[in-house]
Amino acid sequence: MxxxxxxxxxxxxxxxxxxxxxxxxxxxxxxxxxxxxxxxxxxxxxxxxxxxxxxxxxxxxxxxxxxxxxxxxxxxxxxxxxxxxxxxxxxxxxxxxxxxxxxxxxxxxxxxxxxxxxxxxxxxxxxxxxxxxxxxxxxxxxxxxxxxxxxxxxxxxNVELTLISMIIAPIVYSFVKFLVPRLRSFFIRARETYGDITSLIQEATTGIKLIKALTVERAFEEKFLTLNERYLDSMLGVARYRAIFWPTLTLVTSLITLLVYWYGGLKALGGQITIGDIVAFSLYINMLIWPLMWIGFIVIxxxxxxxxxxxxxxxxxxxxxVKESPNARDIRIERGHVVFENVWFSYDGKHWILRGLNLEVRPGEVVAIVGPTGSGKTTLAHLIMRFYDPQKGRILIDGVDVRSFKIDSLRRQIGIVHQDIFLFSDTIRNNIAYGKPEATMEEVMEAAKLAYIHDFISSLPQGYETRIGERGVTLSGGQRQRLAIARALITNPRIIILDDPTSNVDYETEKAIYDALTRHFRGKTVIVITQRLSTLRLVDRIIVLDKGKVVEEGSHEELLKKGGLYAKLYRLVFSRE
Ligand SMILES: Nc1ncnc2c1ncn2[C@@H]1O[C@H](COP(=O)(O)OP(=O)(O)OP(=O)(O)O)[C@@H](O)[C@H]1O
Ligand SMILES: [Mg+2]
The missing domain is CATH 1.20.1560.10 (ABC transporter type 1, transmembrane domain)
Structure with a gap:
């Protein structure tokens, strides 16, 4: 209360x-x-x-x-x-x-x-x-x-007639009080059912492949029929109460008007009031119904x-x-030196995902991060972007704690390609230029070329103005990834993070992207989270993460020779290409 x-x-x-x-x-x-x-x-x-x-x-x-x-x-x-x-x-x-x-x-x-x-x-x-x-x-x-x-x-x-007329107030109020919650419960049920119907239709259409593969069309149809019936019931309930409402209200008003006529008539016969008074009161009674209902309705x-x-x-x-500190500054990242200092991080305060992680990526270095699924690779990338703050330890860029940066300024200077790529329902051009709306067409094309997707875009009838999404073209997983890479490159960031950037593309494309990137990245710090052996061979250094800690690091050959976790992962995952 x-x-x-x-x-x-x-x-x-x-x-x-x-x-x-x-x-x-x-x-x-x-x-x-x-x-x-x-x-x-x-x-x-x-x-x-x-x-x-x-x-x-x-x-x-x-x-x-x-x-x-x-x-x-x-x-x-x-x-x-x-x-x-x-x-x-x-x-x-x-x-x-x-x-x-x-x-x-x-x-x-x-x-x-x-x-x-x-x-x-x-x-x-x-x-x-x-x-x-x-x-x-x-x-x-x-x-x-x-x-x-x-x-x-x-x-x-007239005071007495006023009091008689006012009988209507509590009656209308109780009436509204009785009716509104009942009507409402039907409405809510109708709305909820309607929501269920909508999501069912949505699932039935987007999941049609699976539904057909599992041959569960009948089950879906039955679910739909049940929901549809429930919806009809609720709406009929609403109609029932509405049908009671007006006649009853009219009846009550008429009865009270009659009461005024009767009492007023007696008084008028005695000469205490005039016929005009009685008429005025009956008019007032009718005039009060709506306001009374409104007042009751609002109170309820x-x-x-x-x-x-x-x-x-x-x-x-x-x-x-993640709050911006009051002293946060616009800091230019000059070198792109990334250091994790004894970083502890947990999403829920119970389970540690990163446990005292120490890591250094030197300016201009291309480093791969590998590790079993769930080992905290994506989490690590998100901490650099300050999507979260670590509970203990700190992350430094060019020797400055990321918490000293203005959040915008930090994020704008780091290009990230997320593991789960999100594209807006907009044109290809705008999707690439999202982080830099003022980008020229040349810049957009340059980024697209680096991401090895320019040729594909040019082959579309509407080129860069092609819309993506529900009302436009559907892109393959690899095309989406390349588009996301172009988006990350357009701001010409000092540090680039690629979270599994090539997991969906074929070998040829991957090689091409990689060549373009390494040429373009000269002097930039690149952190690439990957499972692809071909990528791993190209990087300067590989860092192996396990259970929130760095367990091994070195070149592909060194790590293979070592016969540790990397060698094991290599046998299980990487070499399957
Ligand atoms: N937003 C979140 N809230 C709670 N737990 C999370 C969240 N994101 C990830 N986790 C958990 O943190 C752990 C590390 O996740 P993370 O995504 O960093 O792993 P990863 O190494 O990137 O795995 P993959 O190779 O599958 O991408 C996992 O156990 C995961 O369940
Ligand atoms: Mg991940």
Whole structure:
């Protein structure tokens, strides 16, 4: 509860930032409410005049009623527009803040959190908050003002009739309270089922090869039918409650109006009130239903909106584990000297992945890192990039702790080709130029040539403007890798890390890439994580990693002669080419 209150305050803070708009919306609502509550009042005057046989001012009342009603309608229109505008600009800021935060979070965060959940948070939770804010400013504010003005107006006319009319308030409230959660549970079930249906369809299409190979089409079809039925059920549930809603509400209103007629009639017979008063009250009762429902609805939704908002704020509040130090500087990497000094690292704080790793890669050296799967090779590469920070020890580049670099400046000066290559759904040219958007076409082509993919790109009808991904061409594993290499080379980095860069390419290509790279890399520090024997023969030095430590190092021949882990790996893996 305490937490929810804090969240509410935070939502309101966002709204208050747009105070000018808020004041405009509130003023419009006040004017609109005043216009609308005067209509029953004027009707009352008109009816009383008719009752007493004085019709001289009727045309005047008619004009007032019509113009107030039209005026109220117009103001309502404008205020709705500005409410929406207000709500949208509030949510725009929230969404921006979330996005900015996500972009600044450490790499580790994305490994820990389920990406699907994260996407749900930024889309559906933010959406829920958006709906609440729209309801709050466009519905609640206007409703509250209308309710208060109508209530004051009714009180000034007759206290007893006001009290009778107010019976409607708790009834509408309980009504909304009864209905909303039930409707909502159907809606949620419908939405969840719909989500399940979508992912099932997605799996059924992307996994079609496997499904056919395993001949499980029937099972999928049955799953689909069950889900589809559940969806239908939920939607019918919604329809059922909706069907009850209006008739019941109309009935309740009519009963209370009758009560007012009866009690007011008695009073009118005694001459204590006028017929006009009774008519005015029946109009007020009808006028209050919507505002009451809105108020009830918002009160009930408040808690839920806060829960959604708290999930959104939770993301905003995550402290990135890799933080830029306040004294971080833009440091130019001149030589590309990489040193690991007694580095201990664990992802979860329980299992050590690197255990006191010591390693030196001298400027301009081409070093291969090998080791069994899971030995920490990729982890080591990620620590240089500062995707994570080690718990103990330090990593130095040109003698400077990587934590002294501005994170951007560090990452921009190191070219990395990840083991799992990610390409954006964009053109080939943009995919290569991602790290250097201002790159010229010549630079892009140069990088592509070095990565041995220029010829392939040129052979495509649209060349470098060819789109990749769902709405474009599909590339083979090797082509993707070469593209990623081109991307890493375009910034002309001092240090280059290749995580299994050639595992998917054929021997010819690998050789070509390697030749191009070694020529291009002259003077650059290259760390290549690989299983390919042909690559291992070309490097200056091989470092063998096992269980988070360097166990052997030397040239291919030296290590083979030694008969240790490298020799064993060589027999098992490398020589299989
Ligand atoms: N994000 C992560 N969170 C938790 N554990 C991780 C994470 N990434 C890797 N690990 C674990 O750390 C260990 C080392 O992983 P790493 O990816 O560095 O191995 P690798 O040597 O690159 O293996 P491979 O040759 O298969 O690429 C593995 O046991 C792995 O399960
Ligand atoms: Mg790896």
């Amino acid at each position: 305490e937490k929810v209150r804090g969240v509410g305050r935070r939502i309101f803070k966002y709204i208050l930032r747009k105070w000018k708009l808020l004041i405009a919306v509130a003023s419009l609502n006040v004017i609109g409410a005043i216009l609308s509550v005067y209509v029953p009042y004027v009707s009352r005057l008109a009816i009383n005049d008719i009752v007493y046989g004085d019709v001289s001012s009727l045309w005047f009342y008619a004009i007032v009623i019509v113009s107030f009603t039209v005026g109220h309608g117009l103001i309502n229109f404008v205020s709705r527009y500005y409410s929406e505008f207000l709500a949208q600009s509030v949510i725009y800021e929230i969404r921006n803040d979330v996005y900015r935060r996500i972009q600044n979070l450490s790499y580790g965060f994305f490994h820990r959190i389920n990406t699907g959940q994260l996407v749900a948070r930024v889309t559906s939770d933010v959406n829920q908050v958006r709906r609440f804010i729209i309801q709050l400013v466009s519905g609640f504010l206007g409703s509250l003002i209308t309710f208060v003005s109508a209530f004051a107006m009714m009180l000034s006319l 939704s408040y808690q839920r909106a806060c829960v959604a908002a708290s999930r959104v704020f939770e993301i905003m509040d995550v402290e990135p584990e």
